[in-house]
Amino acid sequence: xxxxxxxxxxxxxxxxxxxxxxxxxxxxxxxxxxxxxxxxxxxxxxxxxxxxxxxxxxxxxxxxxxxxxxxxxxxxxxxxxxxxxxxxxxxxxxxxxxxxxxxxxxxxxxxxxxxxxxxxxxxxxxxxxxxxxxxxxxxxxxxxxxxxxxxxxxxxxxxxxxxxxxxxxxxxxxxxxxxxxxxxxxxxxxxxxxxxxxxxxxxxxxxxxxxxxxxxxxxxxxxx
Ligand code: DX5
Ligand code: ZN
Numbered sequence: 001x002x003x004x005x006x007x008x009x010x011x012x013x014x015x016x017x018x019x020x021x022x023x024x025x026x027x028x029x030x031x032x033x034x035x036x037x038x039x040x041x042x043x044x045x046x047x048x049x050x051x052x053x054x055x056x057x058x059x060x061x062x063x064x065x066x067x068x069x070x071x072x073x074x075x076x077x078x079x080x081x082x083x084x085x086x087x088x089x090x091x092x093x094x095x096x097x098x099x100x101x102x103x104x105x106x107x108x109x110x111x112x113x114x115x116x117x118x119x120x121x122x123x124x125x126x127x128x129x130x131x132x133x134x135x136x137x138x139x140x141x142x143x144x145x146x147x148x149x150x151x152x153x154x155x156x157x158x159x160x161x162x163x164x165x166x167x168x169x170x171x172x173x174x175x176x177x178x179x180x181x182x183x184x185x186x187x188x189x190x191x192x193x194x195x196x197x198x199x200x201x202x203x204x205x206x207x208x209x210x211x212x213x214x215x216x217x218x219x220x221x222x223x224x
Contacts, residue, residue: 169195
């Protein structure tokens with residue numbers, strides 16, 4: 001076992017690599033997704049409304065056109081998420097992650113996602129504390145800790161969010177804890193050490209000369 005691997009705390013849930021498909025070629029969507037399949041545990045689908053975040057991306061209509069064997073985790077960076085979760089479930093989302101800052105009734109919205117047959121995730125922005133989601137943690141399948149302000153790919157990782165991962169992992173040894181934003185083979189080990197097991201990576205994988213090699217390096221960096 002490598003020295004780095006020894007320093008990781010024991011985390012039961014399996015390591016998962018989730019390329020963020022924000023940077024795929026939407027003109028040749030399914031072909032591009034196919035090229036990522038062999039090294040992806042999940043596809044992280046960034047949905048932005050130009051309101052909750054200062055950027056627009058795709059909606060359920062595009063998700064519906066994604067034909068892939070890899071489960072889709074839709075990260076909804078949108079206001080009024082409850083109005084849209086059904087459309088994403090119908091479009092084939094395997095998991096739907098909503099923001100605590102955007103939901104007026106988090107518990108109800110999470111229950112709605114589960115009633116639609118999807119896994120439910122909750123996300124918090126870098127400045128939001130764990131106390132905001134404490135009550136729903138027993139109800140969710142995953143937590144997504146933002147390590148950049150949501151809205152854009154290619155930003156620098158914010159290490160100050162790491163204590164939030166530790167705080168959640170100490171109470172929930174089996175929960176999928178994902179980290180999103182600025183993930184590379186240098187920053188992912190910090191999140192892994194804190195207790196994260198799902199690594200969302202946009203630029204690091206999609207902008208690499210060899211995305212497969214980058215994903216493999218990322219997986220190796222977290223001992224997965
Ligand atoms: C940011 C998105 C991220 C983003 C990650 O708002 O939620 O998923 O695509 O991109 P990188 O890995 O480039 O920071
Ligand atoms: Zn995301």
